[in-house]
Amino acid sequence: MIKREAVVIGAGPAGLSAAIEAAKRDADVLLIDESLKAGGQLFKQIHKFFGSSAHRSGIRGIDIGKELLEEAKKYGVEIWLNCVATGLFKEKKIAVEKSLDNQNKTAEIIKAEKIVIATGASENAIAFEGWTLPGVMGAGAAQTMANIHNVLPGEKILMIGSGNVGLIVSYQLLQAGAEVVGVLEAAPEIGGYGVHAAKIVRAGVPIHTSTTIVEARGDEKNGVKEAVVCDVDDCWQPIKGQEKIYEVDTITIAAGLKPLMELARMHGCRCDFIPQLGGWLPLHDKNMETTYPGIYVAGDSAGVEEANTALEEGRLAGVAIAESLGYIHSNKASSIKNEIWNRVDGLRLGPFGESRLEAKEKIIKTFQ
Amino acid sequence: MPDRVNDHPILGDTTRKETVNITVDGQKIESKKGEMIAAALFANGIRINRYTIKREEPRGIFCGIGQCTDCAMTVNGKPNVRTCVTPVEEGMVVKTQYGVGEREKNDD
Ligand SMILES: Cc1cc2nc3c(=O)[nH]c(=O)nc-3n(C[C@H](O)[C@H](O)[C@H](O)COP(=O)(O)OP(=O)(O)OC[C@H]3O[C@@H](n4cnc5c(N)ncnc54)[C@H](O)[C@@H]3O)c2cc1C
Ligand code: FES
Numbered sequence: 001m002i003k004r005e006a007v008v009i010g011a012g013p014a015g016l017s018a019a020i021e022a023a024k025r026d027a028d029v030l031l032i033d034e035s036l037k038a039g040g041q042l043f044k045q046i047h048k049f050f051g052s053s054a055h056r057s058g059i060r061g062i063d064i065g066k067e068l069l070e071e072a073k074k075y076g077v078e079i080w081l082n083c084v085a086t087g088l089f090k091e092k093k094i095a096v097e098k099s100l101d102n103q104n105k106t107a108e109i110i111k112a113e114k115i116v117i118a119t120g121a122s123e124n125a126i127a128f129e130g131w132t133l134p135g136v137m138g139a140g141a142a143q144t145m146a147n148i149h150n151v152l153p154g155e156k157i158l159m160i161g162s163g164n165v166g167l168i169v170s171y172q173l174l175q176a177g178a179e180v181v182g183v184l185e186a187a188p189e190i191g192g193y194g195v196h197a198a199k200i201v202r203a204g205v206p207i208h209t210s211t212t213i214v215e216a217r218g219d220e221k222n223g224v225k226e227a228v229v230c231d232v233d234d235c236w237q238p239i240k241g242q243e244k245i246y247e248v249d250t251i252t253i254a255a256g257l258k259p260l261m262e263l264a265r266m267h268g269c270r271c272d273f274i275p276q277l278g279g280w281l282p283l284h285d286k287n288m289e290t291t292y293p294g295i296y297v298a299g300d301s302a303g304v305e306e307a308n309t310a311l312e313e314g315r316l317a318g319v320a321i322a323e324s325l326g327y328i329h330s331n332k333a334s335s336i337k338n339e340i341w342n343r344v345d346g347l348r349l350g351p352f353g354e355s356r357l358e359a360k361e362k363i364i365k366t367f368q
Numbered sequence: 369m370p371d372r373v374n375d376h377p378i379l380g381d382t383t384r385k386e387t388v389n390i391t392v393d394g395q396k397i398e399s400k401k402g403e404m405i406a407a408a409l410f411a412n413g414i415r416i417n418r419y420t421i422k423r424e425e426p427r428g429i430f431c432g433i434g435q436c437t438d439c440a441m442t443v444n445g446k447p448n449v450r451t452c453v454t455p456v457e458e459g460m461v462v463k464t465q466y467g468v469g470e471r472e473k474n475d476d
Contacts, residue, residue, distance in 0.1 A: 034434060036455070046378045060378070101449040122435050134415045134428025141432030141452075149407035150373040150382040176373045220426050223415055 004030045006321050007094055007112040009085045009263065012040020013307050014299025014314035015118030016068040021318025022114075023075040025327040030110070031077050032096060034084035038072070039065040040120055040299075044140075044147045045307060046175075047168055061307055088115070088263040092294055114294050114321045117264050118314060121257035121278060121300035126160065130216030135224030139169040139254035146176035154250025158227045159183040160213050164192035164306075166254030170200050173252075180205045181246055184229055186212045186236050193352075214238055216251055227251050257304045264301070267292055272366070276359040277303030285367045286341070287320035288313055296321065303363075305347075305356055312344045372400075372411050390460040405451035405462060406432070406439050417441050417451055421467035441465045445472030 008019045011033035019031040037043070045061025072079065080098070086107075087095035094110045123138040130136070135154065139161070145153040157178050159170045162185035170180045183200065188210050190197045197207060208229070215228040227246045230238040257278055264282035265271055269290035271282050281303050288296045296317040299310035316337055323333035348357035374383045384400035391397070392414060399408030406429050409415065415428040417439045430438040434453035443449040443462050447469025451462070 035453070100454050102443045102446055102454050123431065125430075132425060132427065134417075134426050137428070137430050137432065141429055144432040144452075145407065145410060145429075146373060147379070149403055149410075150376070150379070150384070151403075151407045151411045152371050152373060153410065175377050177371070221416075223426065223428060 001093070001109045001111055003111045004028065005112070005325060006030070006114040006116070007032065007110055008116040008118060009094065010040065010118035010120055010299070010301070011035070011038035011079065011081075012118060012120050012299060012310065013042055013064065013068065014120075014301075014310040014317075015040070015116065016072055017311045017314030018116045018118060018296070018298055018318040018321070019077045019314075020068065020071045020075055021315050022321045022325075022327075023072070023077045023318075025319075025322035027114075027322050027325055027327055029077050030080065030112075031072065032080045032083045032085060034082070036082055038069055038079055038081060041140075042068075042307060044143045045168075046147055046172060064307070064311075085119075085263060088117075088267040088295075090267070092267075092292075114296065114325065116288075116296045116298055116314070116317045116321070117261070117282070117290075117301050118297070118299045118310075118317075119260040119263065119301045121259050121304050123253070123257055124255040126213075126253055126255045128213050128215060130218065130224075133216050133218045133223050135218060135249055136216050136251045136253070139165050139252045142250070142252045143169045143172060146173055146178070150176075152176055152178050153252070154178060154248070156181055156248045157250045157252055158213070158229075158246055158248045159252050159254060161185065161254035161256070162187075162190045162192055162197065162207055162209070163254055163256060164196060165257070166252075167192040167196035167200060169252065169254060170205060171196070171203065174200070174203055174205070178250075181248055183207045184211045184213060185209045186232055212236070212238060213251065214243065224249055224251055257300065259301045259304060261297075261301055264290060264295065264297060267295060269295055269297075272363070274303060274359050274363065276355045277305070283363050283367050286316075286337070286364055288317040289320060291367070294324075303356070303360065309344060309347050309356075312340050312347065316340050316344075388456045388458050388460075390456050390458075390462055392462045393464055399456045402455055405441070405443065405449075405454050405456055405460070407452075408456050409451070409462075416464065418465035418469075419467070424466075440469070442469050442472070447471060 005028040008015045008031045023029040042061040042065035099105045142153040217226040218224040231242040259281040269282040298313040298317045386401035416426040427438045439451045
């Protein structure tokens with residue numbers, strides 16, 4: 001067993017910023033990530049972010065990612081890539097497994113004084129006839145293929161879901177050279193921001209509301225060849241006789257994200273079901289600390305939001321850790337945390353942000 | 369056939385020059401250095417990675433980030449390798465996986 005002062009699990013925007021804020025104030029920080037490259041979802045996000053200048057609006061996710069990696073290096077954050085946290089056991093012990101699937105794996109137990117869980121989220125799937133056929137995939141998988149691996153996931157694509165991920169990824173698939181034949185949305189209204197929707201509509205991609213997918217058709221050899229879609233009634237049930245067939249080779253699902261919170265639950269941190277934030281998640285206070293002292297949570301694993309909020313929540317956790325380890329005076333820490341909270345509140349505006357703000361406030365209240 | 373994205377409006381020239389040779393079910397395939405096995409397969413028009421044990425149904429990538437195991441294949445004799453998060457290596461032997469796969473003898 002090895003020992004560390006602070007261990008951050010997950011090197012997305014939340015984990016990176018937590019590690020940077022703690023290391024900047026001289027804490028000894030180990031950051032682990034199961035991927036071969038740190039950055040989490042950021043390197044897929046080739047679009048410009050919203051918000052005021054304090055929120056780095058107009059900057060692309062990929063560029064924020066590069067800056068964070070440089071900062072982490074500058075402040076001496078130790079990073080273990082290709083290293084997955086498989087368990088979190090009593091008294092803050094983390095089990096990790098290292099190496100790729102095609103190599104011999106090794107295991108290690110790390111005992112940490114402080115832990116940040118910043119594992120992000122996983123995509124929700126929806127089940128329909130034929131949904132397991134090759135060619136049906138998460139929107140995130142298609143985004144990863146196009147933007148990270150620079151390979152087209154398909155030529156003719158149908159997107160299911162018009163939330164921000166569905167809209168943004170549709171646009172990015174067009175940019176990569178694919179044809180997006182349409183975006184389906186079961187609800188009567190588009191789920192994501194109007195600007196993102198307008199962008200793809202201008203590019204000639206129709207968005208069909210009150211419409212769902214009922215079947216993916218194809219064969220054992222080639223996977224998807226057709227998508228059967230149908231209008232839905234007020235109760236979201238397909239209306240018989242309204243089926244339509246699209247010839248597509250790929251169907252991408254953007255049906256929302258849910259927090260990856262298994263590690264927190266495994267350690268016995270109290271969790272609750274909060275639909276506005278993606279489902280089950282560990283409760284936390286204003287320091288992002290869970291019900292188990294010394295275990296913090298930040299970013300999507302603390303409730304699904306956006307890259308900017310993940311960054312700020314990570315910073316909160318990082319500062320709080322430095323404070324509780326005695327690297328920063330609590331007066332100074334309070335004023336820094338207040339500044340961050342002001343920025344976070346500024347991000348939780350608008351119809352989407354407000355419901356998340358309300359949910360977050362409730363979490364913090366129940367906690368007290 | 370899905371293709372590589374070599375000229376991107378935001379990312380610019382994304383051409384990967386260095387190539388790596390791998391074998392997929394006995395067929396030689398050219399892949400790019402540093403890319404994941406699943407990406408190399410996609411670029412070569414292959415999107416079935418394995419067949420399930422009970423109903424023998426085909427599976428291909430679903431999450432693309434190592435969470436779902438739908439993309440598992442047998443790599444250099446080792447089954448259950450998630451090809452979406454395992455990079456190609458020169459001379460790699462990749463095989464479609466049937467069921468849970470079987471570890472081949474020459475593998476340590
Ligand atoms: C596919 C997808 C697309 C998105 N697109 C956008 C977008 O375009 N714009 C936007 O604002 N938001 C987007 N989001 C929302 C997302 O909220 C943020 O962008 C942001 O990336 C969340 O940051 P994070 O640090 O919490 O998580 P992530 O960026 O997901 O980082 C989590 C990291 O933890 C690692 N990890 C997970 N579990 C373990 C473990 N057990 N052990 C070790 N490492 C682990 C993962 O490999 C990953 O690197 C997207 C999310 C997804 C999933
Ligand atoms: S596609 Fe899900 S693990 Fe590879």
